[in-house]
Amino acid sequence: MEQPRVIGHVVSVNGFRLKVELAPEAKSSSRATLDGVQRAVAINSFLTFDLGAGTHAIGNLSDLEARESYDPTLDSELSLELTKPRRIASVQLLGTVRQSGKGVWSFDTGITVLPTLDTPAEVANPDILVCVFGQPPRRNRPQGWTDGEFDFPLELGHQTGDENTRVKASFNDLFSRPLAIVGNTGSGKSYTVASLLRGVIENENIGAAGGRDPHIFILDINGEYANAFLSGEERKYTPEPNQAYVNGKKFSVPVWLMNSEDVCEWLSASEQTQQPVLKAWWAFLKGKSSGEAKAEADFLAEALAAIQRMYPLNALSKNQARALYLAISDFLSGTGIDFKPLEDAIKPYLAKQNGDYKNFYGDPVDNGVAIDAALTPLITAIEDKIAKAPAASESARSGDTPTYFSTAALRNTATLTAAASQEEASQIDQHLTTLRMRLKTRLADRRWSVFTNYDELGISSAEAWFKSLGFEAGGSKITVLDLSMLAHEVLPFICSIVGRVLLEAREKLQASQRYSNPWVLVLEEAHNYARPSRQGEDRGQALSRKAFERVAKEGRKFGFSLIVASQRPSEISPTIISQCANFFSHRLQNPDDIDHFKRIIPRQAQRLLDQVTVLASGEAIVFGSAVHVPSRVQIRIPRQQPWSATAAPYADWAKSQKFPLTDVLEAWGIDEKPPGAALPEAAATAQSEDEIPF
Numbered sequence: 001m002e003q004p005r006v007i008g009h010v011v012s013v014n015g016f017r018l019k020v021e022l023a024p025e026a027k028s029s030s031r032a033t034l035d036g037v038q039r040a041v042a043i044n045s046f047l048t049f050d051l052g053a054g055t056h057a058i059g060n061l062s063d064l065e066a067r068e069s070y071d072p073t074l075d076s077e078l079s080l081e082l083t084k085p086r087r088i089a090s091v092q093l094l095g096t097v098r099q100s101g102k103g104v105w106s107f108d109t110g111i112t113v114l115p116t117l118d119t120p121a122e123v124a125n126p127d128i129l130v131c132v133f134g135q136p137p138r139r140n141r142p143q144g145w146t147d148g149e150f151d152f153p154l155e156l157g158h159q160t161g162d163e164n165t166r167v168k169a170s171f172n173d174l175f176s177r178p179l180a181i182v183g184n185t186g187s188g189k190s191y192t193v194a195s196l197l198r199g200v201i202e203n204e205n206i207g208a209a210g211g212r213d214p215h216i217f218i219l220d221i222n223g224e225y226a227n228a229f230l231s232g233e234e235r236k237y238t239p240e241p242n243q244a245y246v247n248g249k250k251f252s253v254p255v256w257l258m259n260s261e262d263v264c265e266w267l268s269a270s271e272q273t274q275q276p277v278l279k280a281w282w283a284f285l286k287g288k289s290s291g292e293a294k295a296e297a298d299f300l301a302e303a304l305a306a307i308q309r310m311y312p313l314n315a316l317s318k319n320q321a322r323a324l325y326l327a328i329s330d331f332l333s334g335t336g337i338d339f340k341p342l343e344d345a346i347k348p349y350l351a352k353q354n355g356d357y358k359n360f361y362g363d364p365v366d367n368g369v370a371i372d373a374a375l376t377p378l379i380t381a382i383e384d385k386i387a388k389a390p391a392a393s394e395s396a397r398s399g400d401t402p403t404y405f406s407t408a409a410l411r412n413t414a415t416l417t418a419a420a421s422q423e424e425a426s427q428i429d430q431h432l433t434t435l436r437m438r439l440k441t442r443l444a445d446r447r448w449s450v451f452t453n454y455d456e457l458g459i460s461s462a463e464a465w466f467k468s469l470g471f472e473a474g475g476s477k478i479t480v481l482d483l484s485m486l487a488h489e490v491l492p493f494i495c496s497i498v499g500r501v502l503l504e505a506r507e508k509l510q511a512s513q514r515y516s517n518p519w520v521l522v523l524e525e526a527h528n529y530a531r532p533s534r535q536g537e538d539r540g541q542a543l544s545r546k547a548f549e550r551v552a553k554e555g556r557k558f559g560f561s562l563i564v565a566s567q568r569p570s571e572i573s574p575t576i577i578s579q580c581a582n583f584f585s586h587r588l589q590n591p592d593d594i595d596h597f598k599r600i601i602p603r604q605a606q607r608l609l610d611q612v613t614v615l616a617s618g619e620a621i622v623f624g625s626a627v628h629v630p631s632r633v634q635i636r637i638p639r640q641q642p643w644s645a646t647a648a649p650y651a652d653w654a655k656s657q658k659f660p661l662t663d664v665l666e667a668w669g670i671d672e673k674p675p676g677a678a679l680p681e682a683a684a685t686a687q688s689e690d691e692i693p694f
Helices: 126-134 171-176 189-201 260-266 275-289 293-308 318-331 340-349 368-388 407-411 413-419 428-444 446-451 462-468 491-507 539-558 574-578 591-598 603-614 649-653 661-668 681-689
Strands: 006-014 017-022 030-033 036-039 046-052 055-071 082-101 104-108 120-123 153-159 162-170 179-182 215-220 244-246 249-251 350-353 356-360 478-482 519-523 560-566 582-585 619-624 631-635
Touching: 046 082, 046 126, 055 126, 055 603, 082 126, 104 126, 126 162, 153 171, 153 189, 162 171, 179 189, 189 215, 189 478, 189 560, 189 631, 215 491, 260 275, 260 491, 260 539, 275 413, 275 428, 293 368, 340 368, 407 428, 413 428, 428 446, 491 519, 491 539, 491 560, 539 560, 539 574, 560 574, 591 603, 603 619, 603 631
Parallel strands: 179 560, 179 582, 215 478, 215 519, 519 560
Antiparallel strands: 006 017, 006 120, 017 082, 030 036, 046 055, 046 120, 055 082, 082 104, 153 162, 153 631, 244 249, 244 478, 350 356, 582 619, 619 631
């Protein structure tokens, strides 16, 4: 052929889909051109169509077919009809490219002029492919930016079957809006996450001298990312059961990070009777534990309200006396106010045991006159101290503020009664019995110890917690939260609290600072804690789903984005998936997942997604606003790889090493005597006396 790039001509134009009849000579999947050997007649190859004035339409070859036509000879009626195959290629148009200089092209997703019939179809030259794949769109230019480049083309890998065509994406777009990475187990999701994040921390311009470091959090529920991001010393830790770790160090998600809704769901509090008291108690714990002057004023106001609910008094019932005593001891201790006269007046109602006046006896004693006499000066003293203190702070008193209180305060469930009103005092105990039981069960269950181990780890403030999460000078750019040792029912609560607190921290920034120091949160295996809404769903799942739906919808405005990685896109909240601007689809086999995914992706990528069942490990179909056109990409292998290899039964079973059952039992907390160990004396005696084993 005179034109080595031409492989056929247009025979049909149907919207933005073309049919190209291939030339008889165009039989090979590759074509030798002046620029070297290039892909030609092959699925996923790229063809261009000259529109004139230096403009070309570019499209992706999606289908090939051969049609037979009949060409009867014109010279003889008795001649045979010869079969002539017509080979047809279907092409999906993707946009237009324009030449702006020698070897320099620019890409535009718009197509204003369509190719006409008989327009030659040409193999795209390498300069055009570099323009389309190597020069991604530049996104998110800051207002008034004058400091040079504001975006960066992050390399993802190369086009499948064409190692010379490097595929790059907009750095800003990938990490400023939610990104979904999906695929079956073993298809390469973890490698893609590691490859993308290593592209961040290995960039020479990120965190340069005097610059700002990125902060990326990974909810690692399988314990596989330590090898990809931690140093040799950091990844040598040995995880213990029911513990969480941050970059190799033991970590806590303190119970005081819970807001009022969290604690009600955690303790399964009933809506009508238990939740109001529990929310008031939660605010009480956080208000009392604050050492600030404003918090003390709030605390004194609570004390005054609790006392005034029972004033004036003529006679106290047992429950009223108990509630008033708790209001005195819990609200006024440490405030400097002398409440001993009132305490002495209430003592006849209380039986002293081990120094505590918390057990009641007999019928009420009419001691109202003495109590009234002690209350009057006490109320005056409280009012005077409140007047001298700074104005009350609503945030310090709120149960939604992440304010520290000790585990000892949490275990003192008797203070629950102090949160009840006088009218409820006579009946509140029976409502709160089950609530106290649930709280004590939670505190005794070591599966929930990640909520209560903050005192032993020295986390006594929100600032200390953030620092333990990596917010300190010289901290890691990537924070790996190893949650692999947590129980299944604990995981959603932990994930929801971390996600919510991080978003709320961003929301507290001034509007002018919200886009500075952006954060990214990686939801690994997101289908475990970000599921669609279901009837009767677990309380922890509901909290987690709501938290991450809110991050997906609102996080962009506050400089907080998500990377959602999952095997089951159909098992992730549609609200979260719908907010994703970019997608990496590895191999998928489940028809429900494929159908679900096709309904939410751009139409131009749907034909390419038909190949999702035959992708090799490490391959992904990449599409979204960070790249110009959808493409099938072989993701580059990260320099440090996660622990996500697949077992090799043949090689492993050939070894003599036994399964470490003892370690498993110890992790479970099961202390069993080995066979042949001596029985306790009582058990041995019982066995000897009973000769019949049934």
